Amino acid sequence: MSTRGSRGRRSSPFEIDLGELQSLGAALGATANQMRLAYSRALNRTVQTLTKASVKLMRQEAGILDAKTIKRRVLSFEHQRESARELGGMKLWYGLNQIRLSELRGMIEGNASWQDEHHKLRDPKTGRYVSDRETSTVRFRPRGAALKDTDFMDAYVGExxxxxKTIFVRGEQNRRREAEMDIYAPMLDKIEDDIFQRVPEIFLHHYETDLKGRVKAGIHTSLRGKRSGGRYRVD
Known part of the structure; x- marks a missing residue:
């Protein structure tokens, strides 16, 4: 596995420069409480922005058909704060395990098909029923931009x-199973480039926008969620 792939197996924390946030707050004349509240709001909006972008990425790059399937593979979590004074955090989780071909947009190329669902033939040696299945190499051409054409050996086309319509391959004990495609490596690269790299920029944008609005409107919300005029002191 490449260094990039190995790095993806570990958690990828997003470091926010608190010094930059404090400098921006000082330049705007914001109170410590306004900065804390702007941080919390920016974190929430960043999670929403990244989740929406991740869903779009999974649809375009992996070509996943169903919106529910995508949502199960893109989950976001906000760090539970132990106190109102503690700064929160966030985590994005992606389900990049193999996915069934019937859940992907694409084209199947191959003539091998299941001729009869019922067993008709007996093995002359064992006496057991065997299938009259015809198998060969079947190709799947995914429409997802990050995925490549894949050939499945000893496979056939069925429903x-x-x-x-999808591709079936021979599994354990000659049992048929639907073919799956590996999306881990190609999607990890896209997530790192298109999602992770944008986190600081997106967060800072939401933080600055919210903080400017609070300072301009003179909003000072208490730790209990009550709004009051004037400055709120944090001991």
């Missing part, structure tokens, strides 16, 4: 339980 899954939902009646959708």
């Amino acid at each position: 899954n339980r939902k009646g959708k």
Whole structure:
């Protein structure tokens, strides 16, 4: 595995320069409480922005069909603060395990098909029923921009339980199973480039926008969520 791939297996914390946030607050004449509240609001909006961008990325780059499937593979969490004075954090989780072909947009190329769902033939040696399945190499051409054409050996084309055309391969004990595609490596690269790299920029934008609004409107919300005029002192 490449260095980049190994790095992706570990958690990827996002470091925010608190000194830069404090300098911006001082330049705007914001109170410590306004900066803390702007930080919390910016964190929440950053999570929303990144989640929306991640869903779009999974749809375009992996070509996942169903919106529910994408949402199950893109989850966001906010760090639970132990006190109102503590700064929160966030975490993004991506489900990059293999995915069934029927859940992806793409084209199937191959003529091998399931001729009869019922067993008709017996093995002359064991006497067990065997299938009259015809298999060969079947190719799947994904429409997701990050995925490449993949050939499946000893495979055939059939319909899954939902009646959708897909590719089946021979699994353990010769049991058929739907073919799956590996999306980990290509999607990890796209997430690092298109999502992780944008975190500081997105957070700072939301923080500055919210803080300017609070200072201009003179909003000083107490730690209990009550608004009051004038400056709020934090001991």
